[in-house]
Amino acid sequence: VDYNAKTVTWNFDINMARQDVSNWSMTDPVPDGLTVDYGSFVLKDKDHNTTFSEGTDYVISKQGNGFTISFANALKEHATSWYTLSYKTAFETNSLPDSGTWTNTATATWTDKDGADHTNKGQADFTPKTEFKNDGSKSGSYNAVSKQITWTVVANYNQRKLSNASITDPIIGDQDYIADSAKLYEASINTDGSYVLGTQVA
Structure with missing residues (x-):
């Protein structure tokens, strides 16, 4: 969290088991009160310490207040590393849920090397200081x-x-x-x- 800039960074681990996956994508609806900074996305191959390019290796499409990110081109067809994704949202405490915490939930889907489809969900909480x-x-x-x-x-x-x-x-x-x-x-x-x-x- 950067309280001066009023931003919070969300971090994701993708394919930590290093399976051979294809057609990977993830949808993050992003709760109200958080605003996505679309210039802040960083997708990396953790195993090879390389950073991917939006539009070439992955694409992002806005979905309501959130987005869907999908692997593209060669990465779409064959992804075997452990990847990391990060992005920032601005936060507005006037729109904080009654619980006092934002819960950010994401759902990923992919196909394994045998052609079976899979779904995985993850979430993280952000509670601003009192x-x-x-x-x-x-x-x-x-x-x-x-x-x-x-x-x-x-x-x-x-x-x-x-x-x-x-x-x-x-x-x-x-x-x-x-x-x-x-x-x-x-x-x-x-x-x-x-x-x-x-x-x-x-």
Whole structure:
């Protein structure tokens, strides 16, 4: 996952048993809330460390929100190696399923050397970090010497364009706000979802 770019990379292993297969193809419906980056596909022969070319060795056709990928030409007729496929999707947490997790399921079909047809299914889950689901977080640290709590509120983890935005934080319980202590900073999101403070803007 790259939380700065808001992308997740999906990885597939194909023909790990190194059977002699033909007419291999795989359909991945891709759940709503994920958008396929069609320029990110990488299909490799793991055994020979070679990378295949779209349009020559394989073809991709869009199917609804997802796609079907098929071996082509010589690879369609005779494939005997262990192959790997990867591609990226952008993710939009506003479209996250109620479960809080995207489940990406793919179905592959092929014919073996004896002419028998086969089907195999696989799936993987992606659960965004809680702060990206909520698009915000709040934490506090207590200084026992000064008896002060420093609160940190982080907003807009998903880096959306906001209009007329505001942050309201009611102070409850036996706490007294220290005048002029509130500071507003821009922050940068790292690929792992953590953040780094930048310029103070208020």
